[in-house]
Amino acid sequence: MSWKTILFGVLMTVLAGGVIYLIVTQKKVAYVDNVYLFENSKVKKELFEKFEADKKTRKAILDSLKLEVETLINSSEKDEANRLKVEQMREAYFYREQKFNEELKVLSNNYEDKIWRYINDKISIYGKDNNYDYLLGANGQGSIMFASDKENISEVVLKYINDKYEGD
Numbered sequence: 001m002s003w004k005t006i007l008f009g010v011l012m013t014v015l016a017g018g019v020i021y022l023i024v025t026q027k028k029v030a031y032v033d034n035v036y037l038f039e040n041s042k043v044k045k046e047l048f049e050k051f052e053a054d055k056k057t058r059k060a061i062l063d064s065l066k067l068e069v070e071t072l073i074n075s076s077e078k079d080e081a082n083r084l085k086v087e088q089m090r091e092a093y094f095y096r097e098q099k100f101n102e103e104l105k106v107l108s109n110n111y112e113d114k115i116w117r118y119i120n121d122k123i124s125i126y127g128k129d130n131n132y133d134y135l136l137g138a139n140g141q142g143s144i145m146f147a148s149d150k151e152n153i154s155e156v157v158l159k160y161i162n163d164k165y166e167g168d
Contacts, residue, residue: 027133032123033154034139042162043118047111054107058100062093069093122161 038044069089072082127135135153 007080019160028131029134029136029139030096030132030151030153031136032157033152034119034137036154037119037123037158037161040158041115041119044115046165047115051108051111055104058104062100063097065093066090117159118165122164123157126157126160133161 041145067079067085072086072089123135123137134155138152
């Protein structure tokens, strides 16, 4: 046997071993579009409806107070005795309006956090159930600079999230 044949055999063995190693150790990786999942999930739609209903209720209370203040202002423009009461009601209105806006911001953040916790939990379960080594999240903020569309499993994961939400 010539040294060229032996060298060729060794190289082919190393090459075959390398290919087998790459196949065996290859990780299962895909990505999801986080914004798409958030915007299209049923949990977001349901919680957004609750948020809007709560916002509407609070706005009705605030509008009622505003109407009271305006009515008192119109009825007591020439009445010096009621000016103090009008000023107190006006201050109460502005305080309530500020408090209302602060509470809405907190409520909105709470709903958003709840939605993200739910989605992230279901993505984690989906990844484990489907033997993924990594599920990456694309959010338009530069965490994934490029990914082939064939690796995008957002539709499948959205269906999974929505099915689990209906079943929960």
